[in-house]
Amino acid sequence: MKFTSELALFLKARYPIIYITTVEEDRVEYIIRKNVKTNLNRSIYSWDFVDGYTNNPNNEGFAKRNPLQALELVERLNSETPALFLLKDFNRFLTDLSISRKLRNISRILKLQPKTIIIIGSELTIPKELQELITVLQFQLPLEEEINQELTRLLQSLNIQIEAELFENLTRACQGLSLERIRRVLSKIIATYKTIDGNSIGILLSEKKQIISQTEILEYCSVNEKITNLGGLTNLKDWLNKRKTAFSIQASNYGLPTPRGLLLIGIQGTGKSLTAKAIANDWQLPLLKLDVGKLFGGIVGESESRLRQMINVAETISPCILWIDEIDKAFTNTDSKGDSGTSNRILATFISWLSEKTKPVFVISTANNIDLLPLEIIRKGRFDEIFFLDLPKLDEREEIFKIHLQEFRPNSWKSFDITKLAQLSESFSGAEIRQSIIEGMYQAFYEKREVTTEDICLALKEFIPLANLESKQMTKLQNWASSGQIRLASSKPIYI
Structure with a gap:
């Protein structure tokens, strides 16, 4: 994994302060602890604003609600003791003058001693005066291999076997979700369907919709x-x-x-x-x-x-x-x-x-x-x-009429003279063809009878297509397309 190799390199090179941006706090801490235990001989001190330092009996609860005091522990520890300080949500305090000054002061110590501060935050906010001291390290969401492992573990625990194609689709649907979200959604799927099948894809995609709904820029x-x-x-x-x-x-x-x-x-x-x-x-x-x-x-x-x-x-x-x-x-x-x-x-x-x-x-x-x-x-x-995308040709207009009439009149669409309608709708776009059918239906409904070919023909004759209103722009587009600078969406060539 690229993250672990980069982190190991930064620690060996004695980078003083590393900033990891992630929403998966527990997962990044687990990976750091696992790799430090395997590859590096360092003690780990974990701090958060509410509980202070944890996971170390000698400093349990130290520096509760005191971020400045949390940095003082870095100075108090023996200079020869290799240590790693995980400061969660510490990015919130970087704009404080006392915190910023303290970090700059102890950075000299960190460069000479086997100690490193790791800030874990969901957002990247670094004041200008600290940008030279802090190294940013991105923590990726679960990759394909990790998602496969999680799905395999779950399927084996539930004794469920699925086809390789469905497994691949599930993996793809899970991409972009944190490991915690994946576990939560899979639990929801099991609770809903009692198994994992094709219906699971929809629930996974709806979870992605939740992420998108948090921004006003994108719409799912x-x-x-x-x-x-x-x-x-x-x-x-x-x-x-x-x-x-x-x-x-x-x-x-x-x-x-x-x-x-x-x-x-x-x-x-x-x-x-x-x-x-x-x-x-x-x-x-x-x-x-x-x-x-x-x-x-x-x-x-x-x-x-x-x-x-x-x-x-x-x-x-x-x-x-x-x-x-x-x-x-x-x-x-x-x-x-x-x-x-x-x-x-x-x-x-x-x-x-x-x-x-x-x-x-x-x-x-x-x-x-x-x-x-x-x-x-x-x-x-x-x-x-x-x-x-040019205006539809005659055979394409026939196909478009067929598609929309099958939608509006699934039982009687064959009774309409599609060829005649296609001939009358020259210069009509697909959307205008659909609207002409709707106009014909309004007329027939008003007269309390079934819609006919003639109703749609009348609507076509009264309809002024956009291509007629913007003929210069349409001609320019067609000339540009016929010059070979753009690929035609329809198979038939354009003749101007």
């Missing part, structure tokens, strides 16, 4: 849409189908890197948002939607902090899908923003993360207007692929 989206609900888009569907199992252990063993993301461009109503939801459902991954409006805060530095929080949550929940709707409105291609460069800094950080991220976070971004998109986002390497 429950999805029921299926890839089969998308009319047309054969190229896009084929691309997605080949990457459906790319997050599996087999793909990793094969040497495949996990997919990075997808940028979908097209006018409103062509199925971009529906595609994002369908991918999450088909790949069985949690879908997180970024509220770009809440990303930009009014306080200087707040927007950058929120972006880092968003990235941290997404990577914690991974593997997952991060959906950024209408990214063109968030990062417009203009320098005259009047926001002191905040948008540019956010864009730079976001693009850097897109290019360098190692966690399995699949980013799906949608955009309507290419003119507003910065070239840095469109450039290859940010996303695996950029697809253009």
Whole structure:
């Protein structure tokens, strides 16, 4: 484990103060004690604000509710006694002048004696005057191997056998949860279902939803849409189908890197948002939607902090899908923003993360207007692929009508003249086709009779599609797509 090797190196090199950021206090203390006992001959002194020092009879309860006194024990111990001081939640006191001064004073002692202070906190808060003294060490959430061990232990204790595929799906669903949360959720699953099966995945994902609900930037989206609900888009569907199992252990063993993301461009109503939801459902991954409006805060530095929080949550929940709707409105291609460069800094950080991220976070971004998109986002390497979703062609419109009529009229959809409806709906998007069916149903319901093909035809004739209102933008998009700079989501070529 990278954490244990780094910690051992820091201790041997006599780093004076180590700061470990984690929410798994008990687990990190267990790992530290286990490795110190095995590899290093050091006594461990554990302190917290309420109980003072514990686990050592000579100093039991010392320095209760007194963080300054907790540091004095470091000086009192014999200079030749190798010691490790675990100070829990001590980051809360670092801004206190007396604590900060005391740490700087005893840092000279720590460099000469085999003693190290380890601060354990859930948040990273280090005053400037202590930044040179403190070394930050990240403590990761349970990795795949640890989750496998925990699941195996539980299944063996309950004498439950499950298929290898379900075991892998459970492992993937547990990633992003602390070991304590995993144990708690598995106990809930056993209490609910008396066993571990396919239903367990849903409960694990709902636990991830609890984590996401603690932030106002991301929204956990429950999805029921299926890839089969998308009319047309054969190229896009084929691309997605080949990457459906790319997050599996087999793909990793094969040497495949996990997919990075997808940028979908097209006018409103062509199925971009529906595609994002369908991918999450088909790949069985949690879908997180970024509220770009809440990303930009009014306080200087707040927007950058929120972006880092968003990235941290997404990577914690991974593997997952991060959906950024209408990214063109968030990062417009203009320098005259009047926001002191905040948008540019956010864009730079976001693009850097897109290019360098190692966690399995699949980013799906949608955009309507290419003119507003910065070239840095469109450039290859940010996303695996950029697809253009054009207005549906005749056969695609037939498929879309069929899908929606089967939804609204499952018993009588065959009685509708789908070919005629498709011919009348030229320049209509998928969303507009659906709305025309609804308009026809309203008319028939008002007249207290069953909806017919003619009702929908009348609605189509009265409907003004968005493509007609924004014909210049639509033509520009189609010309750009036909130039070969972007991949077509539909198999049929575009003729302008």
